[in-house]
Amino acid sequence: MELVSILNLAYLVASILFIVGIKQLAHPKTATRGNFLGALGMLIAVVATLFDREILSYEWIAVGVLIGSVIGIILAIKIQMTAMPQLVAVLNGFGGIASVFVAGAALQLSIPKYQFAVNYQEVVSIVFSAIVGGITFSGSFIAFGKLQGFITEKAVRYPGDQLVKILVGLTAVGLGVYGCMVPTDESIYWILSGVSLLLGIFLVIPIGGADMPVVISLLNSYSGIAASATGFVLNNNVLIISGSLVGASGIILTQIMCKAMNRSLTNVLFGGFGAVATEMKDDGDFYSGKVKSTSAEEVAMLLDVARSVVIVPGYGMAVAQAQHTVRDLYQLLTARGIDVTFAIHPVAGRMPGHMNVLLAEADIPYDRLKEMDEINSTFENVDVVIVNGANDVTNPLAKTDPKSPIAGMPILDVGNAKTVVVIKRSLSAGFAGVPNPLFIADNCLMLFGDGKKATQEMIAALKES
Structure with missing residues (x-):
């Protein structure tokens, strides 16, 4: 059996484990087993990828695995359950920025080939990875800051904020289209990535702390979509499948959260839930003399x-x-x-x-x-x-x-x-x-x-x- 066939078979097994793992995560009694199956699937996917013929050196891969494993073990031991939302936000952000860097590296390798023939599927995937990955990274770290208290939990709104988001969004789309038309200009990719980072900030900063559960779900789906797009860049089937699973499950969870909070998914996607809300201010008399304390x-x-x-x-x-x-x-x-x-x-x-x-x-x-x-x-x-x-x-x-x-x-x-x-x-x-x-x-x-x-x-x- 050829190596390519073995790799695809391993990816198929990993994908099945991902799907079964997600299914079992739906119930506390089977969640531990589901988590194990998902981790096993990822281990199989990673090991199979290491046998890819295109890998030239394992030194930097080993360094990355070592550093990532140490950080992961420390986080697993030290992070309290109350800080789990912040950890999820950070991990979403890392997934987004990884997609940006991997797609950028793939573009660098492909530019010489684009002088003769352009693979537009690859180019569109690269551009998409930059946009979604950039938004995911900056948006996730804004969410982290709000949850951790580094950034105010209140919705930061200002006159014309929706117009600013639209203009930045259109700029990102315009740069993306131009990047597809002129894929040999690497600078456009990194400018697009920078604009996408800015867009992520503008999308999440107007959302208040009370709505962070919805934002975390949405950003989780963004990280999956970015990973899936990167899979198309690398022609990696398991990355496409796993990213799609994360993206789809994140969107479904976001819709459930929106329904629970009586929010519109459209408002979530554009950042900032509707018009600026007028908050009630406690003048000190609201509770005065009316509260019954007990023991x-x-x-x-x-x-x-x-x-x-x-x-x-x-x-x-x-x-x-x-x-x-x-x-x-x-x-x-x-x-x-x-x-x-x-x-x-x-x-x-x-x-x-x-x-x-x-x-x-x-x-x-x-x-x-x-x-x-x-x-x-x-x-x-x-x-x-x-x-x-x-x-x-x-x-x-x-x-x-x-x-x-x-x-x-x-x-x-x-x-x-x-x-x-x-x-x-x-x-x-x-x-x-x-x-x-x-x-x-x-x-x-x-x-x-x-x-x-x-x-x-x-x-x-x-x-x-």
Whole structure:
């Protein structure tokens, strides 16, 4: 069997493993196996590629593998679950810039051939890699900055910002067309890459922190599309397939996130969700004299007579690393015959599935996790809802204030329960920057404190009751 046939067979096996791995990632019970199969598929693809006849030297490849492996191991050990969205953003960005550099290197090698005959499929793929890869890199690092706090989480809008994006976008398209017409001019490629980097900044900077889950999903799809385009440049089948899988799954996830936030995919693609939202400003009187604070002992008394409890996890729980303590509370309540479920909002946290991953890590039974559409109609029959570190996803302003930044976003209707206990460090606003009327509702009690410590105190009080 010829080497080319063996390589294509290895790529086919790797592609099958990618597809099966993605399928198994859809359920927590099989996610670990799915992750392993995806990694195995990538290992097969990488090893097969190393046998390509066009490789002239392995020294730099070995150096790259060594450096990348060391960095990957360090990140895997050091990165906390709360920082996982930032890591995903960075990895998306690296995927984008890798596509830019690989396509640029391929262009350098092909320019002598273009003096005689131009391969337009290759040229178009190179140009496409520059545009999408550049946008992915700069956009991902802007998203990283917003999530990490280096850049303001607020939507940065200014008069004429949409016009600026259109002009920069048209410039990128124009340079791309010219690059296809004159592929022997390498400088055009790098100018195009620079303009694409600028476009990525303009597309993501207007988007606020509350909408970062959608942005991360979209940029993830961009990184896959850029990789697929690079596959066409290199005539590498497995890169085309794997990039297409990432791009398609990212787009599907983005659409799911948009639906969950009542957003338009068109608005996401053009950066900045609609017109500039008018944020409510807390003048200090919004909560004054209206908040009812409680204690762990009082909450324990409520739970002692409850028959149904719903726990709503949020980013505050993730920051406090309270998922294992929440599991202990769940087990204690369940042992007393109380029906306990978890209400999961699709965009709770800072990335899609953030809460699902945290709760799975704490070994919470998957059948106890209920999606928003499934659980919303049952809240009126719930005795106690415990909101641990969630804010915007429970904010009634999404339904009552059309001028709010979260207007129209579906929320968890926790206010319909008999009693709501909100665990929160303070009354500070969530990512959207608006106050939450839930905190002053008649049936709401505020348990101020760290999500982990407050839950531990509740457990201790329950054991003493």
